Amino acid sequence: MDYFVIISILVFISAIFGYINVRFLHLPNTIGLMLITIVFTLAVFAISYFDDTLLNAERYIISQIDFKTVLLDIMLSFLLFAGALHTNFQQLRIQRWPILVFSTLGVLVSTFLVGIITYYMLQLLGLPVNFIYCLLFGALISPTDPIAVLGILKQAGAPKKLETKIVGESLFNDGVGVVVFLVIFQIASAGADAITPLEILELFGVEVIGGIVLGLLLGWITYRLMKSIDDYDIEVIITLATVMIGTVIAQKLHLSAPLAMVTAGLMVGNDTVRNSAMSATTETYVDKFWELLDILLNTLLFVLIGMEMLVLTFDTTYLLAGVLAIPIVLACRYISLLLPIKFFEKKLDFVPKTNLIMTWGGLRGGISIALALGLTEDMNRDLFLVITYVVVVFSIIVQGLTVEKLVKKVAV
Incomplete structure (x- = not known):
């Protein structure tokens, strides 16, 4: 079965x-698709007691897809560019300082809090896991997933x-979360003594600052190219080329492709660039193209998340650890946001x-699962994959279905 057939089957299932x-x-599509896929996979498990044809076919499809590579190295750049392209740049500029603190300090604080509490929780369950691996879990579960958040918040009002x-x-x-994960992963792989604080700082700085600088450069080049012509077909292709070649350059230079694509998307999507570089027709076509691509990739992503059940190790203790991790992750996120919100709330009228x-609205999604799949067996991959999957499923289904009610109840 070649890749075209596999992609065709996935698109068919998604449809x-x-x-x-x-x-x-x-x-909401993100919730509905993942829920239906999970139910479908459970039904395939049940049918397999009588006939395992469907189960073997589904397992074959999953075995042919490197979820981590497909999401982090390919899909994520398109999804983040599309999300940034349609973000309110004016509001983002006003809220830039709290957003900066939430996405840096908040992620770091949450990473260490989750790692510490998870370490002791696993000890109590009789699962002696090294502390550095618990920190890895903290890093992969702390970032909220824009792919899950964007679609649901639009409907929440x-x-x-x-x-x-x-x-x-x-x-x-x-x-930032991916970079933090990679830094801790490198420490865990090489040993704490094999990497110096200066090397950690250099790795973090090059990934983050380099990614943002690359994004600014890509955004500026895209703006200049689009401003010099008036042809909506070619201008749409230019935005597509920006994402594709930008991702390749970021990966070759070991820069953060996600941060580069977010920065480029914000530049191309802001009102100043839109008004000076795009005609009304071009703006419509660019927006519709990226909306459609965003919907298609989201659809495929959440079907794949549902199918990833097949790679889990169904151990009762692992599942219990996953359930216990839900309130830990939520509590640590609440604490990590507490001081920044207190500092900014009066100045910016929160x-x-x-x-x-x-x-509650900071949902986890495919990025966390992709990072968990990147762990090695020595890092307790099976355990942390189950814990991550339980947290993600709870986040998308339970939090995703109730965040609208919460917003309407308290945000008055």
């Missing part, structure tokens, strides 16, 4: 499940200034219960 969701369930904080934080903390909404 059928998407139809079922829109026609009967009426859930959150106030614009609150939506900007959550979406803006998600767009940037994703890139909506009531901002911390509560940002905690």
Whole structure:
């Protein structure tokens, strides 16, 4: 079975499940697709007791897809560019300082809090795991997933200034979170004595600052090219080329491709560039193209998340650890946001219960699962993959379905 056949099957499944969701369930697409896929996979498990043809086919598809590479190295750049392109730049500029603190200091504080508490929780369950591996889990689960957050918040009717904080934080903390994970992963692989604090700082600085600088350069080049012509077909292709070649350059130079794409998307999507470089027709086509691509990739992503159940090790203790990790992750996110929100809330007129909404609305998604899949067996991969999957499923289904009610109840 070649890759074209596998992609065709995934698109077909996505179309059928998407139809079922829109026609009967009426859930947000991200939630509905993942839920239907999980139910479908469980049904395939049940049928396999009588005939394992479907189960073997589904396992084969998953075995042929490197989820970590597909999401982090390919899909993520397109999804982040699309998300940044449609973000309210004016509101983002006003909220830039809290977003910066949330996506850097917030991620670091949450990483260490989750890592420390998870370490002791696992000891109590009789799972002696090295502390550095618990920190890795803290790093992969702390960033909120912009892919999950964007679609659900649009339907929740959150106030614009609150939506900007959550979406803006998600767009940037994703890139920062991946870099933090890679730094801790390198320490865990090489040993704490084999890497110096200066090397850690250099790795972090090159990835983050280099990614942002590359994004600014790509955004400026894209703007100049689009301003010099008026042809919506070619201008759409230019934005697509920006993402594709920009991702390749970032990967070759070991810079943060997610941060580069967020920065480029914000530059191309801001009102100044739109008004001076795009005609009304071009703007419509650019927006519609990236909206469609965003929907297609989101659809495929959440179907794949549901199918990733097949790679889990179903151990009762692992599942219990996953359930216990849910309140730990939520509590640590709440604490990590507490001081920054207290500092900025009076200056920027935050909506009531901002911390509560940002905690509950900060969904985890495919990025966390992709990073967990990147762990080695020595790093307790099976354990942390199960814990991550439980947290992500709870986050998207339970938090995703209730965040709208929470927003309407407290953000008044």
